[in-house]
Amino acid sequence: MPTPERPRLRPLSARRHDSEAGSVVVLTDPQQFCTSPIVLPLDVFQHVVRRFDGSRTILDVQKDLADELSLRLDLGFILRLVEDLDRAFALEGTTFDSAVRSFREATLRPAAFAGRSYPSEAGSLAAQLDGFFRQRGGAGRPALPSPGRKMGASGSPRLRAVVSPHIDFGRGGPAYTWAYRRLVEESDAEVFVVLGVAHQYARSRFVLTRKDFDTPFGPVTTDRLFVDRLASEFGDGLFDDELTHRTEHSVEFQAVFLKHVLGDRPFTIVPILVGSFHDLLNRRVDPISDPVVARFIDALRSAEREDGRRIAYVGGVDLCHVGPEFGDPDLVDRAFQERIRRFDRSLLDRAEAVDPEGWFRTAAEVGDRWRVCGLAATYTMLHAIGPSRGEVLRYEQAVDERRRCCVTFASLAFREAAPA
Numbered sequence: 001m002p003t004p005e006r007p008r009l010r011p012l013s014a015r016r017h018d019s020e021a022g023s024v025v026v027l028t029d030p031q032q033f034c035t036s037p038i039v040l041p042l043d044v045f046q047h048v049v050r051r052f053d054g055s056r057t058i059l060d061v062q063k064d065l066a067d068e069l070s071l072r073l074d075l076g077f078i079l080r081l082v083e084d085l086d087r088a089f090a091l092e093g094t095t096f097d098s099a100v101r102s103f104r105e106a107t108l109r110p111a112a113f114a115g116r117s118y119p120s121e122a123g124s125l126a127a128q129l130d131g132f133f134r135q136r137g138g139a140g141r142p143a144l145p146s147p148g149r150k151m152g153a154s155g156s157p158r159l160r161a162v163v164s165p166h167i168d169f170g171r172g173g174p175a176y177t178w179a180y181r182r183l184v185e186e187s188d189a190e191v192f193v194v195l196g197v198a199h200q201y202a203r204s205r206f207v208l209t210r211k212d213f214d215t216p217f218g219p220v221t222t223d224r225l226f227v228d229r230l231a232s233e234f235g236d237g238l239f240d241d242e243l244t245h246r247t248e249h250s251v252e253f254q255a256v257f258l259k260h261v262l263g264d265r266p267f268t269i270v271p272i273l274v275g276s277f278h279d280l281l282n283r284r285v286d287p288i289s290d291p292v293v294a295r296f297i298d299a300l301r302s303a304e305r306e307d308g309r310r311i312a313y314v315g316g317v318d319l320c321h322v323g324p325e326f327g328d329p330d331l332v333d334r335a336f337q338e339r340i341r342r343f344d345r346s347l348l349d350r351a352e353a354v355d356p357e358g359w360f361r362t363a364a365e366v367g368d369r370w371r372v373c374g375l376a377a378t379y380t381m382l383h384a385i386g387p388s389r390g391e392v393l394r395y396e397q398a399v400d401e402r403r404r405c406c407v408t409f410a411s412l413a414f415r416e417a418a419p420a
Helices: 042-047 058-069 075-087 094-105 122-134 169-186 224-234 242-247 249-262 278-283 291-307 334-352 356-364 375-384
Strands: 013-019 022-028 038-041 159-164 191-197 206-208 268-274 311-316 388-399 406-416
Touching (some): 038 042, 058 075, 075 094, 122 169, 159 375, 169 311, 169 388, 169 406, 191 249, 191 291, 191 375, 206 242, 224 268, 224 291, 249 268, 278 356, 311 375, 334 356, 334 388, 334 406
Parallel strands (some): 159 311, 191 311
Antiparallel strands (some): 022 038, 159 406, 206 268, 388 406
8 A cells, every 4th residue: 555645643542651661652543443552652642643634744744843843853764654554544545445445345244342342252152141141130041932922912012122231241241131031032023123322423313334243153134124224214324424333332242142142033133323412412402303313213113114024122222421430520439329320210210101302301401410321322212112111120330449430221121002
């Protein structure tokens, strides 16, 4: 690949680290195209790399350093630095564009967190997930439906949706099992609409992909027919931020659990990432008043009506994120935990009532002080599933040993409202 003529650093996260050996800057990539952190001497980052803004050639950088800092840097050093950063996908240009194009053209999304957040080998992963059902806090082993039994028969309301955490399995694995036991035992859905959280910035409120999701158990098939119908109903823009799917875990973790608990049972997913509604929260308006939100929910309902198959929803969401690691001044002591528990209970009451406006208002009334990361995705799901009744199956708080970080999450199930 040709070396970028006017190097431009991609929007990477930069963190300074000081030690007796000297000061460095560690660059990490939120999109994870840079497979490893990039460590640079502090002066090289401040004086050289920060000038890689796309407006200067390598010669310009060399001249600026000489004119402004009386620093005469060898041109070969700057060139090698640019080449190294380019090979690491840290710069915009041909090399990075080629990696993006490869992702967009692929039909399979790799399992981004296999080997990192969970085992990459199928046997080890199956043992881990099975263990979550059995261990303390788990839901117990699912009872498989008897052959030929139709779920929702005899007038009993059909399972419409489940909400599962998306916290890493190490902290929240047993809590997942409550949602997935209920799904195994009570859902005969052929298509699962999975609503996850776009943790990275996305320009769009809703992001689709047509890619299948790879897992250590084999690929989970994305329902391209449903995705295309949804995109057709909504209009342009749903694939603009598709790169967000590449490294987002909130849908991936649900795909892993679905593939494990359903095994060889045929099913497909509709992977949807939901971006921020924070502007609507700041204005304290019901998101359904936003034309984009209303159009997407209408398109989702319409796509389901036209489909005709048995469809259920899976929300991959967490609740509050509190403590000094998230910017709060106080450690997460028992009183703080109880305060968050009371807030979560009021939030979950609105979810159980399938009251999307109340769900959103509960967080808006405190300015989303407790950082509910599943706010927008859950709001969307509560609107999409229609008349239903929810039930909290499990609620947990994951607090680190230093009490600097607390993440809360829950599993819920929703049944269709019984006929009048």
